[in-house]
Amino acid sequence: MAQTEKKGGLLRKSSASKKPLKEKVVLMYDEIFTTEDPSKCNPRFWEELFLMKVNLEYLEGKLEALDGEELMKIKDNINCLFQHCIQALGEEHPIRVVNALQTLCALIRGVHQKNKSTSGFDIINMLVGFDKAELCMKNLMESLDSLLCAEGSESLKSLCLKLLLCLVTVTDNISQNTILEYVMINSIFEAILQILSSPLSRREHGYDAVVLLALLVNYRKYESVNPYIVKLSIVDDEATLNGMGLVIAQALSEYNRQYKDKEEEHQTGFFSALTNMVGSMFIADADEKISVQTNEAILLALYEAVHLNRNFITVLAQSHPEMGLMTTPTSPIPTTPVTPLGTTPPSSDVISSAELPLDADVQTSNLLITFLKYSSIVMQDTKDEHRLHSGKLCLIILTCIAEDQYANAFLHDDNMNFRVNLHRMPMRHRKKAADKNLPCRPLVCAVLDLMVEFIVTHMMKEFPMDLYVRCIQIVHKLLCYQKKCRVRLHYTWRELWSALINLLKFLMSNETVLLAKHNIFTLALMVVNLFNMFITYGDTFLPTPSSYDELYYEIIRMHQNFDNLYSMVLRLSTNAGQWKEPASKVTHALVNIRAIINHFNPKIESYAAVNHISQLSEDQVLEVVRSNYDTLTLKLQDGLDQYERYSEQHKEAAFFKELVRSISINVRKNLAFNTLSQELLLKEFSMIS
Numbered sequence: 297m298a299q300t301e302k303k304g305g306l307l308r309k310s311s312a313s314k315k316p317l318k319e320k321v322v323l324m325y326d327e328i329f330t331t332e333d334p335s336k337c338n339p340r341f342w343e344e345l346f347l348m349k350v351n352l353e354y355l356e357g358k359l360e361a362l363d364g365e366e367l368m369k370i371k372d373n374i375n376c377l378f379q380h381c382i383q384a385l386g387e388e389h390p391i392r393v394v395n396a397l398q399t400l401c402a403l404i405r406g407v408h409q410k411n412k413s414t415s416g417f418d419i420i421n422m423l424v425g426f427d428k429a430e431l432c433m434k435n436l437m438e439s440l441d442s443l444l445c446a447e448g449s450e451s452l453k454s455l456c457l458k459l460l461l462c463l464v465t466v467t468d469n470i471s472q473n474t475i476l477e478y479v480m481i482n483s484i485f486e487a488i489l490q491i492l493s494s495p496l497s498r499r500e501h502g503y504d505a506v507v508l509l510a511l512l513v514n515y516r517k518y519e520s521v522n523p524y525i526v527k528l529s530i531v532d533d534e535a536t537l538n539g540m541g542l543v544i545a546q547a548l549s550e551y552n553r554q555y556k557d558k559e560e561e562h563q564t565g566f567f568s569a570l571t572n573m574v575g576s577m578f579i580a581d582a583d584e585k586i587s588v589q590t591n592e593a594i595l596l597a598l599y600e601a602v603h604l605n606r607n608f609i610t611v612l613a614q615s616h617p618e619m620g621l622m623t624t625p626t627s628p629i630p631t632t633p634v635t636p637l638g639t640t641p642p643s644s645d646v647i648s649s650a651e652l653p654l655d656a657d658v659q660t661s662n663l664l665i666t667f668l669k670y671s672s673i674v675m676q677d678t679k680d681e682h683r684l685h686s687g688k689l690c691l692i693i694l695t696c697i698a699e700d701q702y703a704n705a706f707l708h709d710d711n712m713n714f715r716v717n718l719h720r721m722p723m724r725h726r727k728k729a730a731d732k733n734l735p736c737r738p739l740v741c742a743v744l745d746l747m748v749e750f751i752v753t754h755m756m757k758e759f760p761m762d763l764y765v766r767c768i769q770i771v772h773k774l775l776c777y778q779k780k781c782r783v784r785l786h787y788t789w790r791e792l793w794s795a796l797i798n799l800l801k802f803l804m805s806n807e808t809v810l811l812a813k814h815n816i817f818t819l820a821l822m823v824v825n826l827f828n829m830f831i832t833y834g835d836t837f838l839p840t841p842s843s844y845d846e847l848y849y850e851i852i853r854m855h856q857n858f859d860n861l862y863s864m865v866l867r868l869s870t871n872a873g874q875w876k877e878p879a880s881k882v883t884h885a886l887v888n889i890r891a892i893i894n895h896f897n898p899k900i901e902s903y904a905a906v907n908h909i910s911q912l913s914e915d916q917v918l919e920v921v922r923s924n925y926d927t928l929t930l931k932l933q934d935g936l937d938q939y940e941r942y943s944e945q946h947k948e949a950a951f952f953k954e955l956v957r958s959i960s961i962n963v964r965k966n967l968a969f970n971t972l973s974q975e976l977l978l979k980e981f982s983m984i985s
Contacts, residue, residue, distance in 0.1 A: 375423070419466060591686075668742050800861055848892060
């Protein structure tokens with residue numbers, strides 16, 4: 297008997313038959329794509345259709361092949377198919393429900409392809425018709441809600457979420473997607489929360505649920521009252537919030553693991569051997585090629601949770617075992633689509649402490665640590681647009697955290713010490729840090745390390761001014777908390793001071809190039825005011841009196857940079873150019889730093905002359921500093937411990953609009969509806985029954 301092959305909805309014998317035979321479902325699709333009502337000749341047409349295995353490729357292709365006029369001619373049949381799909385969702389037979397869900401996905405995608413340039417209104421009309429839209433969409437949302445909340449098939453729940461993601465991302469700009477008005481009116485928020493609060497559902501569907509929620513929150517968020525924003529902001533159920541945190545932590549941890557694997561693979565490869573032979577001169581260029589696709593969708597979910605819900609802040613510090621050390625199940629999850637690295641949902645759920653006891657020998661972690669590690673990777677290379685957006689979003693999230701009183705309390709808690717192994721960019725002038733020698737410290741130290749690392753590694757021609765401003769603001773907000781609560785943090789402050797002084801040096805060296813693109817005086821003023829903060833209030837939050845002495849030592853040692861900065865801003869503030877006002881602000885801010893330099897330098901020179909020493913040691917300079925504080929006069933500067941709180945709507949709306957557009961396109965591109973085989977579903981349903 298000749299073997300039968302299947303291709304593009306056609307059945308044909310491998311021995312060359314003259315006319316290929318079409319699958320029955322394809323023949324039924326063809327009937328829908330005529331102007332006649334297919335149920336006229338066959339009253340059981342719609343009943344039979346949903347017992348047939350869906351041919352997604354053929355149905356979508358058929359829709360895409362029609363022009364606008366042809367599509368309008370069969371609009372009634374398309375509407376009829378859409379309505380019968382919704383009816384089938386209420387059927388008891390699970391195969392009919394699955395086929396209806398997949399058909400809806402194909403319909404929405406196919407009609408979207410024809411209406412790319414038009415608004416959501418045209419898509420609604422084409423799918424369901426304006427006159428029946430409200431009732432049909434209400435029935436659809438209620439059916440999806442019931443399926444998501446019901447005990448039963450995980451495959452059905454997976455398809456429901458994919459259909460919802462398809463609905464949400466049908467237009468690039470989700471705020472122009474009028475279909476979402478029905479998703480706002482008929483909320484599925486509680487169904488999403490139920491998925492996140494249940495360990496089993498979370499493991500299977502948590503990733504899709506979190507991404508769906510992040511997108512829904514961004515629908516017309518500045519134009520009208522979005523119920524998903526309101527509801528997310530008041531969630532206080534611990535299991536739900538922890539569930540959301542675990543999904544985000546697992547996705548970020550998966551990214552970190554993939555990056556680490558690629559890094560190790562890179563280091564053990566041929567290029568590593570080559571660089572060992574010729575020296576380390578190519579290291580920086582080589583490591584730029586280590587790339588894992590960033591995951592902005594999950595980062596957006598983390599941002600919305602941190603920004604909108606104050607109760608979520610507690611989840612950041614919730615301890616769990618280090619995810620990279622946990623074993624993952626070997627059996628694949630059938631509902632997980634194959635998508636690019638860094639965007640796939642994780643293969644296993646991170647189990648909360650109640651489900652998996654903490655091992656004393658296993659390094660504990662939390663969502664904040666995982667996020668900081670993720671940030672340290674994506675912030676290394678800001679030349680790539682996606683990484684630039686990811687880096688910016690990481691800094692916005694850290695800004696929200698640095699402003700929160702409770703977050704600061706656990707960041708600075710001496711009883712919550714962790715080893716945080718941040719990724720450091722390979723640079724020619726420094727050795728790779730040894731991971732094993734990391735000390736256990738309060739989490740704020742890791743945040744400061746991340747900021748210092750960014751400051752040191754991004755002084756380049758394509759200067760990321762916006763990211764630098766955010767970075768300095770985060771440090772300032774942390775210092776404000778330390779000053780306010782008199783927290784004496786044992787941190788290597790010298791590294792921060794050195795990084796800040798080198799940043800000022802870079803700004804001066806590249807004055808002409810940078811001023812053509814940026815107002816560098818805004819950043820210079822912020823850096824100078826950080827030093828003013830240390831000078832004015834350092835005695836209340838620096839760990840020891842000797843730390844305060846070291847601050848003065850660094851200012852005196854690097855006085856040439858401050859002198860040069862003063863000369864530059866004085867020159868520009870006395871001219872009538874565009875930089876007069878911003879430069880003069882820096883001039884005034886330098887008053888105490890210059891007072892310190894002008895007070896101590898003559899004393900140090902005098903000490904050297906009296907003792908016949910050509911070059912003083914650090915201890916000798918510190919001795920001069922300590923014995924001459926009494927005669928130093930400083931001006932009290934107002935507002936150093938004040939800052940403007942983060943506001944998304946007024947300053948970041950354009951960024952988030954573009955980010956959500958990019959995420960919407962990516963989610964739509966990576967949605968996979970045909971990952972479920974009919975055999976797999978039949979097996980699952982037979983087990984359920």
